[in-house]
Amino acid sequence: MDYDVIIIGSGPAGLTAGIYSARADLKVLILEGEQPGGQLTTTTEVENFPGFPEGIMGPELMNRMRTQAQKFGAETKFELVTSVDFSKKPFEIKTSEEVYLGNSVIIATGSRARYLGLESESRLKGRGVSACATCDGFFFKGKEIVVVGGGDSAMEEANFLTKFASKVTIIHHSENFKASAIMLDRCKANPKIDFLMNKEIVEVLGENSVTGLKLKDSKTSEVEEFKTEGLFLAIGHIPNTGLFKDKLEMEKEYIVTNDTKTSVEGVFACGDVQDRKRYWQAITSAGSGCIASLEAQKYLSHGN
């Protein structure tokens, strides 16, 4: 099946690229990937997206963006790309269901929650280990839980989780926090939140559900056990670039772009996947999605 633009990913970057491309009368396919709607689907209220002074729920905002793209004729599919071939034109995008051909491709695969990388952690996922406070906080009513991380999202999750948990301990590997002063102060003022600094989680304990953590002191290397029934991760994100290694120029884990243009002509990237400056905001992703679409339109009218 042939398209003018194939968009891989369906967060703010991908869907904005979809809105602009479809509105420009191009034949657009959006492959929604492993987290349709992207990371905003795991947040609660978005307070800083322009145009929503009363705030808007993350999943709701993403549903609206999808509807807007579909309204202009973009096709959306719940498929996951398994491989890409940028060595021939049209470009070939494979999912396990189908092979799609695109005269241009916009990569908007975003990033995913970083895990600690422990075997015990992955074994207990969904059994006390979670990377989505809004999804799973409800299951920890009256329980004592831990949030690991030191940035704004860790503070936001900790605050949110006190709606359910009796106590939330924020564990951080250092004593310096990346979180903004306003978020840190909110947590410090919350009587249900405790801080435990200079501790690294080396193991998640529990058979069928989380019962505790093994912590190592960052300074003394001393190891101790800490009782808890839940572990929420907020230790940042990793760009989803596995599909593009050796196919596009990369820097660390990010795709290198110049005004969203990648090292292959006709292939564009937008949003977190190329955000080497780490703005990581819905609005900056949406903005770069718009640029990617405009660049793709320029390429399609002149470049072929």
Place this chain on the structure above:
Amino acid sequence: MITHITKENYKSVVVESKLPVLIDFWAPWCGPCQMMGPVFEEVAKEFNGKIVFAKLNTEDYPELTNGFGIQGIPCLILTKSGKEVGRAVGFLPKDLLKQKVQKLYETI
């Protein structure tokens, strides 16, 4: 057709079912669960007559949810005569969901 599980119909829909039942544990506040919904419905069609696809609102029926030890959603559990055969936690795109369900189905 997706069956909605309630406290009242749980026994007849899940425990007494001749076919295996795939239960989608979800909640209205869970973003990834909302995304899972339409994918679940699409895949249900492909297993028509082999597996019953059902949804359970974890907010409305905490006692049924606790029975399966669920602490994270979306969570899909395949059951046979009410007993768990296997589970998958987190959102799955259509093809991965299909593969996962097929694999679990073959182990029965």
